[in-house]
Amino acid sequence: MNYKHLHYFWVVARAGGVTRAAEQLHTTPQTLSGQIKLLEQRLGRKLLRKVGRRLELTDEGRTALRYADRIFTLGGELESALRARRDGGQRVLEFRVGVADQVPKSMAYRLLEPALLLDEPVRLVCSEGRLEDLLAQLALHRADLVIADQPLSQRVRVKAYNHALGRSPTAFFAAPAVAARLGGAFPRCLDGAPMLLPDGASVVRQQCEAWFERQGMALNLVGEFEDSALMMAFGREGRGVFCAPSVLGQEVVAQYGVRAVGRSDEIVDDFYAISVERRVTHPCVVAITQAARDAVFAR
Numbered sequence: 001m002n003y004k005h006l007h008y009f010w011v012v013a014r015a016g017g018v019t020r021a022a023e024q025l026h027t028t029p030q031t032l033s034g035q036i037k038l039l040e041q042r043l044g045r046k047l048l049r050k051v052g053r054r055l056e057l058t059d060e061g062r063t064a065l066r067y068a069d070r071i072f073t074l075g076g077e078l079e080s081a082l083r084a085r086r087d088g089g090q091r092v093l094e095f096r097v098g099v100a101d102q103v104p105k106s107m108a109y110r111l112l113e114p115a116l117l118l119d120e121p122v123r124l125v126c127s128e129g130r131l132e133d134l135l136a137q138l139a140l141h142r143a144d145l146v147i148a149d150q151p152l153s154q155r156v157r158v159k160a161y162n163h164a165l166g167r168s169p170t171a172f173f174a175a176p177a178v179a180a181r182l183g184g185a186f187p188r189c190l191d192g193a194p195m196l197l198p199d200g201a202s203v204v205r206q207q208c209e210a211w212f213e214r215q216g217m218a219l220n221l222v223g224e225f226e227d228s229a230l231m232m233a234f235g236r237e238g239r240g241v242f243c244a245p246s247v248l249g250q251e252v253v254a255q256y257g258v259r260a261v262g263r264s265d266e267i268v269d270d271f272y273a274i275s276v277e278r279r280v281t282h283p284c285v286v287a288i289t290q291a292a293r294d295a296v297f298a299r
Helices: 003-015 018-025 029-043 059-083 105-117 131-139 176-181 203-215 228-236 246-256 283-296
Strands: 048-051 054-057 085-087 090-100 122-129 145-148 161-174 194-198 220-225 241-245 259-275
Touching: 003 018, 003 029, 003 048, 003 059, 018 029, 054 059, 090 105, 090 131, 090 283, 105 122, 105 145, 105 246, 105 259, 105 283, 122 131, 131 145, 131 259, 145 283, 161 176, 161 203, 161 228, 161 246, 161 283, 176 259, 194 203, 194 228, 203 259, 220 228, 228 241, 228 246, 241 246, 241 259, 246 259, 259 283
Parallel strands: 090 122, 090 145, 194 220, 194 241
Antiparallel strands: 048 054, 085 090, 145 259, 161 241, 161 259
16 A cells, blocks of 8 residues: 555545645646546555545545544654754754744743753744644644644644633733823723734634623724734834733734733733644643743743
8 A cells, every 4th residue: 555645535524625635735636636546446446436526435434544643643653753953962852843923932932941941952943823724733743743723623634732821911002102192091091092912813803892792882993913012013013902911912012113002801812832742742732831831821
């Protein structure tokens, strides 16, 4: 059996379709379909069937997927073990992590810093992007950990586990000129004020909209952003009021030269480490989860 064909089948089954899997594997849907047909011919069984516009696993396909999960999980563990190699006689542990683009950069640094303070040298390989793309890399064992502002949904077909790191109330900030124009006390001063918020996929964005409605205030949304750093940069230039975790308040004020407008305990930023380990054993992940609970989010 050609294990490359099996790997293609595994990614298609996990991605839920040929097109999405082709994007993850940087190949064409036609190539994937052809390779899976060769696997089916070799096994003498149909693994996938088309139902309307989507693909469904056959009974034999579900059996094959269970074995493929075990095969490629072991392969990922082998790769992780061998990545901890010796360079010039010194053991270096490579740690690959993805950071969802809605996680503030300062928060990402705070959460990841403990991994760099281990006794053994660590080489951090960090990437940023959409959560669904990062989870695909995690499923393919191309990442050890994903830092996100929301837990892994049960609708996502990735075998991984959520590890809650902590939560922070949300604070609002504005450039001095914008803050001076806000009338009244918080939160009424935000009624009709120009707002810069995360995009609609963000959990905080959904909480903000509900909070404005409960307060009976008009939400004047002038900008929405996938990237939190870009949102703060627009806020620094006086384009509107923006939000960030209150635990980062001092850093945001110092870095962007803005003022804190107020804080809401009803809007919270949650942060999660998502890994393929149910029980955390990777030394970098252990350091991150312990420091988050003991220091970063300690009350």
